[in-house]
Amino acid sequence: MTFEWIQIPYALLTLFIILNYGLLMTAVVRKLAARVGGRPGIPVYQNYIDLVKNFALRSKISHGVMYYLGPVFRLTGGIGLILFVPTIYGSSWAQNFAFAGDLVLALYFVFFGTLGMALGAGESGHPHSAIGVSRGLSQVTMAELPLALAVYAIAVQYQTLSITEIVAAQQGGLFNWTLFTNPLAVVAAMFAFVGTMMRSPFDVVLAPQEIPIGPPTEYHSAYLALMQTNRAIFPIAKTIIYMNLFFGGATSWAEFAIKAFLLYMIPAVIGVVHPRFRVEQSIRFFLKWGLPVGVLAILTV
């Protein structure tokens, strides 16, 4: 694949769809959680209002250059992740800029936003920000491990690092999905998925009750709006990767919408019924459960 100018509007369109989908879906999930608790919950369009409100703030402060750039890094990380991963299999236009790199690019680009955000939060000078970053990074070292192992396992299984080819290999029926051809890898990867979606029991990074609210403590106005945008995009981007690698990808937007929603619901459901882990507890959890599954996955491929 090579670059053509038409890909830019196509990519923007994909981005637009995913942004809206993300904003609506996260609101729907919140509403679902509220309904489970017997509350009416937020309106489904609440995310848009919050976004506008934050963009419309009149006074803003800045703690310095890195603070200013933090949200930019964050959102670039989210958008870039989407742009580097093909969204719809077989679609002529929703391939984005996947020609720039393969699975490895997607895996490592995840850290781009994290790093920028951590730096921005760090410059604010707020101890809670630093504590949040310390917790988050500590936790992610182990949480990402099963994913790395699972990805290696399926890359060996399919003998490719190209996401498109991995999706292609899963076409032609439900039982061609990695979920059924390599269940161990999928289980391992799902550990990482649940562990990195910032939901209970793995949300000690934000921990609103003790270190309100971790890294973004000092962020507000358009900074926060950018981060909220990323909050809508990034989980979808991540979900797309998981969908493509383990659940047969998506051949149409409808399939995409359903799969992304169901995948997103997994950590949400787990989150509402589990209390929070401390960092060392979650590290031990991943060592005890996630790691062995991942090891089995790479040994049995």
Next chain:
Amino acid sequence: MEMRHLHALLKQRHSLGQLEPKGGKLAFVTVPRENLRGLLTELRDVHGFTHLVLLTAVDWMEDGLFQLTYMLNNRGRDMTLGIRVMLDRQEAQGDSIHDLWPTAATYQRELKEMFGIDFPGSPRIDEEFILEGWTDLPPYRRDFDSLAYSQQTYAERPGRVTHDPREYMKSKLYPDGV
């Protein structure tokens, strides 16, 4: 009875005042300031009064005295003994017992701030306790006029009226004056 027995026992060694029983489980006794420490130590170590319930003060302005009350509790036998010490109001200085009960330091800080009673040697005694930047008389002293102070210090909303509750309710409930 137990209390009287204890009082009699203690009286042999300490110069205690009269026992003032308040029901079976609670009694008060007054001791001179110089006897306080020995008495407290013995109560704690020998008679099982291991718990300092509270340390508080009463301002006997007219008598020129501050009264400190140390409430001690014997958990095993469910007895509470209040030890009273009278201090000179002008001098307003007590003896710190933070080494007997570490919690006493906090009570003493409070007394310093609210009554102006000093306890030399008590940890952090000069630090602010709950008031910040207080510049007036210690507010729990009876010569401190809280109402006057608040009227002079805090802006009021005009139009506030005070009613006699009895008269007011009467007028509300029986507007016809029946």
Next chain:
Amino acid sequence: MVSPVLILAIGLGTAFSLGLMKPARTRVLFGITLTALGVMSAIALGWTLALATGAAQTAEIHTAGVAPPFAINLRVGLPEAALLSLITLTGLLAALSMRAALLRLGRGSQAVLLVLVMAVSGLVMTRDLFNLFVFIELIAIATAGLVLLSQDERAIGAGFKYLVVSQIISILLLVGIIFTYHATGSLNIDDITVAPVAFRGASLAMFLLLIALIVELKPFPANGWALDIYTSAHPGFSALFSAATGSAALFVVDKVVAPAGTEWLPLLTGIGLLSFVASNIVALRQENDRRLLGYSSVGQLGLILAVIGQRDVLGDAYLYVAGGLILSHAVAKAGLFWMSSMVRGRKLEDWAALRTRAPMVLAFATFVAMLVGLPPFPGFYAKWDLAQALVAAGRLPVLTLILLGVLIESAYLFRWFGYAIKREAAENGLASNPVDCGITFATVAGGWALGYLWGNGPEQFNLLATLPAITAVVFILLEPLDARIKNGLAIAALLGWFAMVAGDYDPMRLIFAAVMIPGGAVILLASFTEKGRRLGFYPSAMAMYAGLALLLEATTFFEFFAAWEVMTLGSYFLILRGRMSEPHALSYILFSLGGAFAILTGFALASGGVQPHPIDGLQDVAAADLAPWVFVLLAAGFLTKTAAMGLHIWLPGAHAEAETDVSPMVSGILLKAGLFGLFLMLMQLGRQSLYGVDLTVVLAYIGAISAFLGAVLAVFQEDAKRLLAYSSISQMGYALFGVALMNHLGWLLAMMFVINHYVYKSMLFLAVGGVYKRTHTKLMYQMGGLITLMPFSFVSVLVGIIAMSGVPPLSGFGGRWIFYNAIMDADLRLPLILIFMAGPVGFLYLFRLIHTIFLGQLKDPHRKLKEAPVWILVPQMIFVAFLIAFAVLPGMALQKVDGYIGSIFGDQPLVWHGRAITSEFGYWNPVAIMAVIVMVFVAVFAILIAKNHDAQMVKQFNIVFSAERPYRPETTHFAWNFFAPYRKAMGFLETPVVTSFWGGVTGGINGAGEFTRRFYSGNGQTYAAHVLLFVVAVYLIAMGGIA
């Protein structure tokens, strides 16, 4: 040519004639003595020169004009002449050194000195056993007399003990001579050779002769008497005692044992090795400089005795090896004794007084290097040849013991050197005067000259004749210049050398060369910040670079090893310059030497004694049975250099405590030498299995464990440079893993790490060093908020950590991409887990580095700090530019290497088209990645600017603090123990297992030293008993075996 007998005649004659002169004219008398010694030296030197150049033949002199055995005959061959030169010159310099005492005591003492020199010379020349005895007696009496010269009260006791023991020796010798005469009918050594040594009486005679001579060499443990002499005698005399008497005694042993036959050699080997190792162990615990030198002398004599024991396998190289060791020992030991006469204090730490005189430090360094056998001194060449011969003859245990002894010896010598450089220098600790200095420098010059001579030996690679080494030596001479001029010259020299050689290298060597030579030049730019003369820096640095340059040039085993040692030595001196680096430099040199000895043994094993052996010849042994052992030994050596887990404990301290511009050199550049070695080795040897275990798999595991544990340990460091040092261990683990994969992409990965690690580690070390220059602390939690004050340093750290953590779009990502492609067809799955774990852990410490230093709260004392010095920033900015360029265009460095590696493995997994790269499994388009990221970034940034351009800039305490306000920056900066939650979970990995292990090893050796030391009670009778017991014990062991 003057007859060599004149040496004896002049000595004796002058000694007698002194007695006839007026005792009052001390100066004249002393002048005569010196003249006599001078003439003796001149004769000896003349003979040496003549014999060496072939202008003269070996002289046989028969006294009384009759042939032996009816007269005494003397012989002067090349070895004799060389020894005579050594003895007479030492005598001359010793006389100068002792001038005060000699002038004070008058002609008698001078006569005794002359007699001693004469007797020692005679000992060397004579071929007659009884004559030997006479000379030994003369030596004993003269020695006892000279010992008394000292003003130390203990000297009297020492002299007395010495006399007691010498009488025992004399008796043994005399009985031996009688037996020999009885057995052979002749007292001439050459006749013994002819006569059969068959019957028991003869071997007993031989035993007595030998044992007497050996005891004369003060073997462990029968040597308490000698140590007292070293401790208490005048150092000028001790030098003579150690250098001249000792060497002569060795020569005599050699003379006697040569005819006696090879069956006596194991005895010599055994005693020699025991003496060498044990004396060195005891020396570890010595506090007194002269006593330490005494133990070292005993050890060295033991070593040479052991070498004499190897004369059957050394063949032609025997003289070269033994001579090299004897001369190294004699020159260095004499030099050190003479230096000790200038140092006022007797404790080892008192030598710190030397520090004020740079030339004295050079002298000390020279002597230490000579003793340990480091290049470019004769001992080094000798050690190499000895190792080759020993391995070829299958005497590995002997070699092992010798190397162990050398290692222990280097431990205390370098520790001592470290004291001299680092400890508090006492006021007036140095009593230097022109004469003593002159003596010392004459010795130094002699040492270097010998080094050159030995290098010039037949079929040798003369280190001192190579351009890089000459450059390094030139920088010693340039020392008086200003540091900036020297720096400019150094950079020019490096670049010049690179321009000269770059054309000849294959792409892989070229990458290494580019990192090591011009890479070094870039780092040297940072040295422009240093003012003054910066004594010692440039010779050390240039020695290191010379080593690196020679390493790349090396074609034979020897060249490689020599370059390796030069590099090690240079870097040791560099590291030692750091403020707190004394213990770390010591552990660095010890581990490096240990590693180097493994390499030495490995090479010797591979070459089978064939000299010179080309490196490419290594592949010839790949199929042999010993190939896996060669692999293990070489790998152990190289892994020590790359600080693989288990052998890493020297690295953190050494890298962290080095100076600002030294840390990047030793970390960014020096570590690559180990990788280079591994590449060379694997290219030649390929995969090897030992007991069914594939050794490359072991390497991969070591690499993975290093990568993981290095990263975890880095996370827990509070010291910024230590953090970076541990990170180096981790990064080298990655590279090692790549190399050990033994496939095309694995090697490409390692090459990528060679480039990347050099760039970002140098950059980070410089940035942290720059911050250190301003804040004067390396503890990160004491800093914070420096971003606005040091924006350039911040940018370089930022770029560095993005590149290092592998986050796109910078060049670290390329490494990860190649890594994934490399492991796709590797069979190694389990170590991968560790590598996968290491990645995010690396992220942890990198974030900490940038956060705790540059972000967060600025501290009070740092409010007015300035940006780091500009010359420290310049190389950083070069690195930043390079990293970005390399990220977009990785092909500029990698494509050629890729092709080259392809030619080794015979495959070509990567396809380069345009700017994009495709592999069998995936693809990577760096330009597109950069473009997309930059575009998105700019777009998002534009949105933010549009909305928040009017944001109020606030200060550091304007943070929401739960409605309170921060109290002080120190209590607001969350920095210390930053990853406390991580420590709770993974802290068990921090247990210092490896450190405890090595601590146990050193503790054990030290304990053995302490225990053995008690053996020396200081009692003369006990010492005499020791000697007798020793003789009996040796007799029981040896005669049981021989007869």
Next chain:
Amino acid sequence: MKDVDDKFLKNIETEFPLREELRPRRVTTPDGQEIEIEPLKDYFCEAAPKVHPKAYIPIVEDFYNWARANSLWILGFGTGCGAIEMRPLMTPRFDAYRYGIQWRPTPRQANLLMISGYLSVKTLKRAIRAYEQMQGPKYVVGLGSCTINGGMYWDSYNTIKRLDQYLPVDLYIAGCMPRPEALLAGFMELKKLIKAGKGEGANKYAENFATYKANQKSVIKDWDMPDYNW
């Protein structure tokens, strides 16, 4: 004012000394230089608050106001007993979330400060700080009679009696305490105010900054922070 005893006030110490950590100090830099640190100047931004104009196009401002009204983020800061009345708003019975009301743990992201009941002088200092750290437009709602006229703390030595002297209050909700229903009604009122463009408390505060500061400083004797807490 019949209760006032003019002779009473005995300000023993009228000027409260600056706290130790805020006093200028001399420190030695790593190079050995002595430098002067003035914490209030060096560590805190000294700029005064600015009056921020409305959006230039009225319809945009209306749109913004609609969004602001429907996205009220409350700072989770309970000053007095009224805080207990806010908790039920999160429960199924009242569920304030359906009105776009949320609680945020940091002032930076909140735009509604609820003063929930009596406010002691010590808490007032924190409330002012929290208010100033919020980014405008921002709103203040006083809860209960204590914030209106002192309520049952009318004669307390340590509680303020009239919140609008110190902070620009947009709305009071009367009661002691007002029940959650009253709170919801109050929020609806606040929404109307905001939509009508009357929620300009932040600008009012900036305009009358000197007055507000004077009032605040008259009760907070140990003013240990910069005049405006950014």
